[in-house]
Amino acid sequence: MLYQSTRNKNLHLSPAEAITQGISSDGGLFVPSKVPEIELLDFYALSHMCYSELSTMILSLYLDGFNKGELDYCTEGAYNTDNFDSESIFELAHLYEGRYMLELWHGPTCAFKDMALQILPYLLTVSVQKLGIDKKVVILVATSGDTGKAALEGFKDVDGTSIMVFYPDNGVSAMQKLQMTTQEGSNVSVCAINGNFDDAQTGVKKIFTDEEVIKKLDENGMMFSSANSINWGRLVPQIVYYVGTYCKLFSDEEIKLGEEINFCVPTGNFGNILAAYYAKCMGVPIGKLICASNSNNVLTDFIHTGVYDRNRKFYTTISPSMDILISSNIERLLFLLSGGDDEYIRGLYKDLSETGRFEVTDEIKQKLSEIFYAGYCTDEETKAEIKNVFDKYSYTMDTHTAVASKVYNDYVKATGDTRKTVIVSTASPYKFSASVLDALGSDADGSDEFEMVKLLEEKCGVPAPESLASIKDKTVRFTKTVAPDKMSEAVLDFLF
Numbered sequence: 001m002l003y004q005s006t007r008n009k010n011l012h013l014s015p016a017e018a019i020t021q022g023i024s025s026d027g028g029l030f031v032p033s034k035v036p037e038i039e040l041l042d043f044y045a046l047s048h049m050c051y052s053e054l055s056t057m058i059l060s061l062y063l064d065g066f067n068k069g070e071l072d073y074c075t076e077g078a079y080n081t082d083n084f085d086s087e088s089i090f091e092l093a094h095l096y097e098g099r100y101m102l103e104l105w106h107g108p109t110c111a112f113k114d115m116a117l118q119i120l121p122y123l124l125t126v127s128v129q130k131l132g133i134d135k136k137v138v139i140l141v142a143t144s145g146d147t148g149k150a151a152l153e154g155f156k157d158v159d160g161t162s163i164m165v166f167y168p169d170n171g172v173s174a175m176q177k178l179q180m181t182t183q184e185g186s187n188v189s190v191c192a193i194n195g196n197f198d199d200a201q202t203g204v205k206k207i208f209t210d211e212e213v214i215k216k217l218d219e220n221g222m223m224f225s226s227a228n229s230i231n232w233g234r235l236v237p238q239i240v241y242y243v244g245t246y247c248k249l250f251s252d253e254e255i256k257l258g259e260e261i262n263f264c265v266p267t268g269n270f271g272n273i274l275a276a277y278y279a280k281c282m283g284v285p286i287g288k289l290i291c292a293s294n295s296n297n298v299l300t301d302f303i304h305t306g307v308y309d310r311n312r313k314f315y316t317t318i319s320p321s322m323d324i325l326i327s328s329n330i331e332r333l334l335f336l337l338s339g340g341d342d343e344y345i346r347g348l349y350k351d352l353s354e355t356g357r358f359e360v361t362d363e364i365k366q367k368l369s370e371i372f373y374a375g376y377c378t379d380e381e382t383k384a385e386i387k388n389v390f391d392k393y394s395y396t397m398d399t400h401t402a403v404a405s406k407v408y409n410d411y412v413k414a415t416g417d418t419r420k421t422v423i424v425s426t427a428s429p430y431k432f433s434a435s436v437l438d439a440l441g442s443d444a445d446g447s448d449e450f451e452m453v454k455l456l457e458e459k460c461g462v463p464a465p466e467s468l469a470s471i472k473d474k475t476v477r478f479t480k481t482v483a484p485d486k487m488s489e490a491v492l493d494f495l496f
């Protein structure tokens, strides 16, 4: 199977090339030339596999040229109990009849990004080797919080790689900052910048294309690569847990083979929910995909009207990983829904860059409304939902998961759909203790991050993940703050 660019169908790359390059030079994203299928009867065998076996199986359908030994090396290295505090890698909590929480945050950084970023370093280093490139891979990341830490944990001490993360000094939570500045590993660096996330992102993009820096790296046997969510190597591992969830519900006798289930996904860059759509296209019996947003509801409007319009106010919310106005992976979805019409996609993205908006055809609007339901909720509604679910079911959700939970309630009211539904839970509540305590009506005024974790533990009676609790005793290793225009110097300082 070869990979094409969403903006150029005539490009044919091997999976290793697509993963190494990350993004196509025409600005498009890499997509597989066809979607592989799973037969319904195969679910019997799949439901007996452990997570790394299932991953090897699903990845093998997408990554031609990777043999079983290589894939096992990647999946066993990523999905094991050294990295995850759950034997089964994800957990499925049963809230009440027909409603489940898919906990994707049992990895080292307590957010769902670990599901992909634990394996990406393996996929990337194997890809680079396959291409016969004998260079050290240097990963640069701009982060608003979760991605940076998850990438650091994924790449730390991986042979043949170095990683540097930039974060906005005043743009991440206290816990997120500590998670990054105490990062261990011999090939990692972390740097704050005096600016916001956009400054960090723009700075990183500039370094990636800075001829002088690239030359210097090349002379020293190094090359840049990216770990951000447009890399296919981050999307494909996310398909696995949708297949895995179906298998688990089936083997637990919660559903019959072939019975359709819905997924409700708290969405930002549209990567997680797109992986669910790929799973549906592969033959996993999925009914509706419910796309949940916070007040940055550009996707809600898009799915309702077919008009994508980023010209709107940007809100800073209590679910910061979903504060996003350009959801990159929509481009992959539109490529699929247009039947692979690269010329059409080029036109849409030209409109987006020139006017900040585009409108899709009636045919695509129709498909969007068949596949998806979309809704959003405010911070106040998010907090009320955390409290409501806690009071009723003694289950504590983080702020992102709560957005999905609320939107699902609205979906059921609007449609009366009684199919069983899985709400995708993307972060541990302890990662956002301040907002969760506030939602639960606890007084945490004057407490620091660690006291808040303790307070939340007392309140909900579930121990905090070891990786968060133990940060208290770790040494801060990275204290540097630079101006956005000094980022390339910081990179060179780190590397040479």
Ligand SMILES: *Cc1c(COP(=O)(O)O)cnc(C)c1O
Binding pocket: 111, 112, 113, 146, 229, 266, 267, 268, 269, 270, 271, 272, 273, 321, 322, 400, 426, 427
């Ligand atoms: C990244 C993230 C999301 C959004 O996921 P996308 O794949 O970007 O749509 C939701 N919740 C949390 C906690 C995240 O870290």
